[in-house]
Amino acid sequence: xxxxxxxxxxxxxxxxxxxxxxxxxxxxxxxxxxxxxxxxxxxxxxxxxxxxxxxxxxxxxxxxxxxxxxxxxxxxxxxxxxxxxxxxxxxxxxxxxxxxxxxxxxxxxxxxxxxxxxxxxxxxxxxxxxxxxxxxxxxxxxxxxxxxxxxxxxxxxxxxxxxxxxxxxxxxxxxxxxxxxxxxxxxxxxxxxxxxxxxxxxxxxxxxxxxxxxxxxxxxxxxxxxxxxxxxxxxxxxxxxxxxxxxxxxxxxxxxxxxxxxxxxxxxxxxxxxxxxxxxxxxxxxxxxxxxxxxxxxxxxxxxxxxxxxxxxxxxxxxxxxxxxxxxxxxxxxxxxxxxxxxx
Ligand SMILES: [Zn+2]
Ligand SMILES: [Zn+2]
Numbered sequence: 001x002x003x004x005x006x007x008x009x010x011x012x013x014x015x016x017x018x019x020x021x022x023x024x025x026x027x028x029x030x031x032x033x034x035x036x037x038x039x040x041x042x043x044x045x046x047x048x049x050x051x052x053x054x055x056x057x058x059x060x061x062x063x064x065x066x067x068x069x070x071x072x073x074x075x076x077x078x079x080x081x082x083x084x085x086x087x088x089x090x091x092x093x094x095x096x097x098x099x100x101x102x103x104x105x106x107x108x109x110x111x112x113x114x115x116x117x118x119x120x121x122x123x124x125x126x127x128x129x130x131x132x133x134x135x136x137x138x139x140x141x142x143x144x145x146x147x148x149x150x151x152x153x154x155x156x157x158x159x160x161x162x163x164x165x166x167x168x169x170x171x172x173x174x175x176x177x178x179x180x181x182x183x184x185x186x187x188x189x190x191x192x193x194x195x196x197x198x199x200x201x202x203x204x205x206x207x208x209x210x211x212x213x214x215x216x217x218x219x220x221x222x223x224x225x226x227x228x229x230x231x232x233x234x235x236x237x238x239x240x241x242x243x244x245x246x247x248x249x250x251x252x253x254x255x256x257x258x259x260x261x262x263x264x265x266x267x268x269x270x271x272x273x274x275x276x277x278x279x280x281x282x283x284x285x286x287x288x289x290x291x292x293x294x295x296x297x298x299x300x301x302x303x304x305x306x307x308x309x310x311x312x313x314x315x316x317x318x319x320x321x322x323x324x325x326x327x328x329x330x331x332x333x334x335x336x337x338x339x340x341x342x343x344x
Contacts, residue, residue, distance in 0.1 A: 008123035021153035028150040038212020058189040058210030069096025071281040079112045082269040084296040094174040099185025104178035110156035120241035126226040146227040186211035221252035229259040237264035238315035255279030268299045
């Protein structure tokens with residue numbers, strides 16, 4: 001296990017020129033605002049009763065495709081290589097993930113690997129804990145880590161963070177064709193709505209519910225992983241950061257909200273380390289493993305988990321003792337942390 005350097009090397013982060021930064025901001029803002037407006041329109045349709053059961057099923061089915069594609073495909077398969085699969089199923093996962101509209105795979109993977117390396121320290125692209133002290137700092141940090149970080153004028157270097165994908169022509173194909181899959185993810189529910197109900201209105205509401213509103217709400221849940229799940233929740237493991245296990249976020253993001261577990265064991269295909277922790281993507285992967293659709297599923301053994309859990313308990317006890325000692329001395333309470341895991 002290596003200890004991460006706290007200063008990002010120059011090659012890790014690319015500062016964009018003003019024109020590129022403007023383009024990045026425009027695209028990011030559009031991908032947040034347009035689905036947001038679509039959600040308002042879908043809510044209006046609900047209020048007015050202009051919808052059918054097909055629209056609700058389309059929303060649920062496309063939410064599943066979107067979230068499974070991001071969490072299983074982009075995150076656990078591509079960013080962390082926590083299992084292997086066939087070329088066909090790899091394509092299914094990466095196309096489904098691209099439909100999420102969270103950016104093409106090179107941007108997603110490089111940002112995510114950088115997040116793991118610098119988690120909650122300088123260099124982390126979306127930490128809620130770097131915006132200063134007090135409630136104001138916390139709220140500002142939460143907001144920044146939820147959405148505005150996507151408007152920053154820097155990118156994570158492709159060659160530094162993801163040379164493995166950059167030189168893989170097969171994987172890079174999914175990067176180059178990203179826009180096509182985003183469009184397909186919006187067109188598909190419109191087409192299904194029209195095929196089932198046979199009206200132009202059904203095509204429009206299918207587009208709103210299964211396309212735009214699904215994209216907006218699933219991404220709001222996903223962005224809570226970077227914001228809420230690095231601030232609020234349980235911390236059984238001492239990762240040297242503020243990653244936390246947040247159950248409500250984990251339920252809506254198929255297990256991703258279990259950030260403390262995930263930062264402790266980033267290469268594991270499961271984010272749950274206890275059977276009852278909500279990790280739908282982990283459960284799906286276990287089932288897919290039994291069906292031999294995926295294989296070589298990586299996970300830590302029970303002894304490793306127990307050792308890390310004991311270390312977490314010791315660190316918490318040490319922190320409490322230090323805080324008490326500091327209070328007794330009427331000095332500022334300082335909690336020392338050591339980063340123990342940063343690998344992807
Ligand atoms: Zn994290
Ligand atoms: Zn991760």
